[in-house]
Amino acid sequence: MKKLISAAVALSLTGFVGMASARDYINVVGSSTVYPFATVVAEQFGKTSKFKTPKIESTGSGGGLKLFCAGVGVEHADITNASRRIKKSEVERCAGNGINDIIEVKVGYDGIALANSKAAPQFSVTRKDIFLALAKEVPDPKASESGRLVANPYQTWKEVNASLPDMAIEVLGPPPTSGTRDAFAELAMEGGCKKIGWIKAMKKKDKKMYKSICHTVREDGKYIEAGENDNLIVQKLEANKGALGVFGYSFLDQNSDKVQGSLVDGVAPTFELIADGSYPVSRPLYFYVKKAHVGKIPGINEYLAEFTSDKAWGDEGYLADKGLIPMPTEERKAFKSDVDGLKNLNL
């Protein structure tokens, strides 16, 4: 009896290990911003090819790269999505774990919208306004060229810029763990911060200080961290007419009957204006492929072919229908040929 039980246990354990050593589906991890696009491709791929549908986990860009760089082998992810470019430190981490060959694929662009309820007037702000309204410390309003910083004193948009409505500053946005927040800080806030001469000059002298001034969001309740769920922000905007929300373009696109995007530097967040690069708060989206897994895990080549096909990421492709802003034709062609040739990432 005892022997039988121990034999059964041993058998089932080896069974698990045996099953773990073979994987017939692609394992994708990474950014929650790329997730809605990658899942559409995966589903299409699963339905039209003889391969299984890839499994896609939404772990955030940083979390995804951490899993991706953990090592080579079936227990590790094959592809990671990222809403920012891979960092040098991450490439080194990958190399430390034996991952030397990574293929970089740029998917397209994503606009970050600053939106409010349709019931309220549309905003038209500059990036400098955004910085002044949301930064933790701003140049002293009494002597803005003095190089002195004070805790953000602005309570209403009108105080920030006389042309803006007399409404209390209230912005709902993602928490610091989010890639959207990183991009918002980098593109919108830093973009506005750079407009202030003496802060810009600081970039060369003290980069760390510069970054901390430009990227630190105020914590006195004017910027409200509303969680990673963009739908929730849209719902809150509907209920709270005086508030603005920060979220990705695809949510603006799907909820255009409820919320309107604010003009940033005079440009509205529309599909065309993000695509041609005139909307200032947009960022590229990427995914990274582990070359060592190509050929080992069935279907990676075909998945890449599906993702980089014109019917997916093209101007009229199904990803554009889901709110992805496609790259210009030339850029698409370049990345497509990189993918076909499995060209290595070169930072």
Next chain:
Amino acid sequence: MNKQQQQQHERSMSRVEKGLARRYRQERNFKRLGLGAILMGLLFVSFLFISIFANGYTAFQQTFVKLDVFYDPEVIAPVGETDPDVLSAGHYGGLVKATMRELFPSVTNRRDKKKLYGLISTGAAFQIRERVMQDPSVIGQRESIWVPADDDVDMLIKGHIDLSLPESDRRIKDDQLSWIQGMQEDGRVEKRFNTTFFAAGDSREPELSGIKGAAVGSFFTLLICLAISFPVGVAAAVYLEEVAPKNRWTDLIEVNINNLAAVPSIVFGLLGLAVFINFFGLPRSVPLVGGLVLALMTLPTIIIASRVALKSVPPSIREAALGVGASPMQTITHHVLPLALPGMLTGTIIGMAQALGETAPLLMIGMVAFIVDIPGGAMDPSAVLPVQIYLWADSPERAFVERTSAAIMVLLVFLISMNLLAVWLRKKFERRW
């Protein structure tokens, strides 16, 4: 009774009477407070149920469109072709588009055509492909079939799109509206029971998404969880209650079990990540790991419930069994355990219901993932019901709102029926001594 005593008695009586009204009032207020608490609870529960139901009941219906498809041999495969590889490679999307063009011959401009094709779900092409694969003899013939409409059309038919808004703010444009109305007049648009919702896995197209994948994933996860936590939990409870000596060590173990029952569930997820995935190398996102993690989480609940059940078996039963010569093991297996089993099962079912609704520990082990294929076993990647709800709640498409609520309703049905089963078991087998 002398006079003084009488006076004293009257004084105290008057004091009592003076306070009586106040005491009655306090009594009434006390009752009202309790009743108020119950009513408040009921109000919140009914508010929750009504809002979920109001949001979600429309998801059980789906809009379908009737198409007269010509199975064009030039697009699919020659008549008489039976090779599945050739059949599956046919350009079925083109077939749907051709049918739509036939229906609205006046649409010629490329942009308008795209809008026209957008009325039909991308699932239509797969449905037609399946039809042809099943019965290749339809090639070359014409047939009327009902295919799912796009989610935006579905939202329009269900009245979730406000037509008073300007065209640019609507997902359905004016010309699309006129096409839909044209089809409606022809009797080509119909709301039907949404079988896809119960038969499909996850999808990024709301009209093609379903909860079966998540339900099957939940089933495997709970199966693993039950297979581990029930025997281990009962064995631990029997040992602690019937066999173990009462000393400092068993006291310490008891305190720790009670502590474990109060540990936040995410901690078990972290433990599972460290032990099962990082150390034992089990794959992420599989029900096996999910079940193991949830088993750890439910173990304390089961042990505590089982110990209470064992405690409630009167000592006279044990003494009688031992007195007629049963061994301690026979006493436990023949008498104590069967009598305590209903209580143990009740505790187990409540623990399982808790596990069914758990999301946090599963986040850590990668069960929050987009999985289309329905899992075939405990080693296939899968999601579970609460995770599916979480994923849908985070999707941009409007049609996922109602599906989120519908999935909550399904989860609630499971939870309520499990709890009812527990109540029924208790009522049926409960014995008072």
